[in-house]
Amino acid sequence: MIPYDYRPGIGRIYRTRKRSILESEHFTVEQKKEFVFNRVKAIAVYAFNNIPFYKELYQNNGINPESLKTFDELDSLPIITKADLQSVPLEFRSFGIKGRLLENTGGSSGHPLELYIEPNSVGHEWAHMHYIWKKLGFKQSDLKVVFGGRADVENVVQYDSARHQFNVDIYSGWQSVADKLLQIFDKYSPKYLHGYPSSIFDFMIWLDNNNHPLLPIMRNHIKGMFLGSELPSPHLRSTTEKILDCKSISWYGHTERSILAYEESAPGIYSPFVTYGFAEMIDDGRLICTSYYNRASPLIRYDTGDRIEGNLNHGLLESFTISDGREGEYVLDKLGNKIFLTGLVFGRHHRLFDIARHIQIYQPRIGAVVVLVTPRDELTPEDASEYFDTSNVQLDFEFRVIAEPIRTKVGKVPLLVKNV
Helix, strand or coil: CCCCHCCCCCHHHHCCCCCHHHCCCCCHHCCCCCEEEHHHHHHHHHHHHHHHHHHHHHHCCCCCCCCCCHHHHHHHCCCHHHHHHCCCCHHHHHCCCCEEEEEEECCHHCCCCCEEECCHHHHHHHHHHHHHHHCCCCCCCCEEEEEECCCCCCCEEECCCCCCCCECCCCCCCCHHHHHHHHHHCCCCEEEECCHHHHHHHHHHCCCCCCCHHHHHHHHCCCCCCCCCCCHHHHHHHHHHHHHHHHEEEEEEEECCCCEECCCCCCCCCCECCCEEEEEEEECCEEEEEEEECCCCCCCCCEEEEEEEEEEECCCCEEECCCCCCCCCCCCCCCCCEHHHHHHHCCCCHHHHEEEEEEEEEEEECEEEEEEEECCCCCEEEEEEHHCCCCCCCEEEEEEEECCCCCCCCCCCEEEEEEC
């Protein structure tokens, strides 16, 4: 396996970013501000000079990025939204960087956004990800078992030599996955689990409930879990950590690659990398981000659609928690008020968590919700309703028990279900 430091096409950027991350650990607040200012100004000037969308946007707002002098002036740059970008052609907001790659984000929310990324973003991304994983002792030579949403995994579990990992077909059934992994653990020694928290948690709880012989082997070998793409359920996370007797780490990011934040001090509290992009919290709790290095389709003061509670240090966002979930992660009560699911589902003590594999929410109409429960054992809708706290909320509740959770096209298990 070729170390990332020396891989063709990404090694130089990987080494550069790795040095920047280590140097930033010792930055003062003023050094962080200078670092951010120089990079945000540079990408804004570049966009103004090369990309019609930003040229028009800044001129309409009377802004010339060249005139920016201080960190505090960055907020004069207008905020953009996904809707703003969707309203214009992709090429109008992009530049023809050689080798650029087309990405699509937001499909699970029903609001896809196309954008280009630069080829060297791969080294940029991996330098930061490896820094996060190293918090649990990870080395590039360590094998991982990955629970992702790929539909092209062959023979239930397939080795990926480029990433040195075993990819799991999460659609093939946990019995098949467990039996295959039992063979793999007999020959190899994977040390980490990586992927969708919902899939990892569900698989490990299945092993525990079914007393599968793979479980004690994994408990002896697995050193940690890397939880990406979804915000992990606190209850299921704690349960799975106890089953495996290991720690886990989660991070927050987007396909847009404008922010990456990780759990530095405590679960659910995310610290953004100042070396990855510029993260801001504006007055109403909106999370705004800027990608420094993507000249193909720059995102400058981009509204992520997420609401956060942040810890600010002299104007810099040091850490945050997701307060109201991703945009769309709410239902409307009988009065038309938003009921955010992080509070309704995770902010209450529901005994249903003790007997459910998954809990999902579907809203068929305003003022009503359907709680979709994937149980561990036999469960009736009447029992489910007894174990779920429905007090003090203007909603009519219906409970349905389903054999398997509803997944997105890429295999994620969303909390809020759009269609049943």
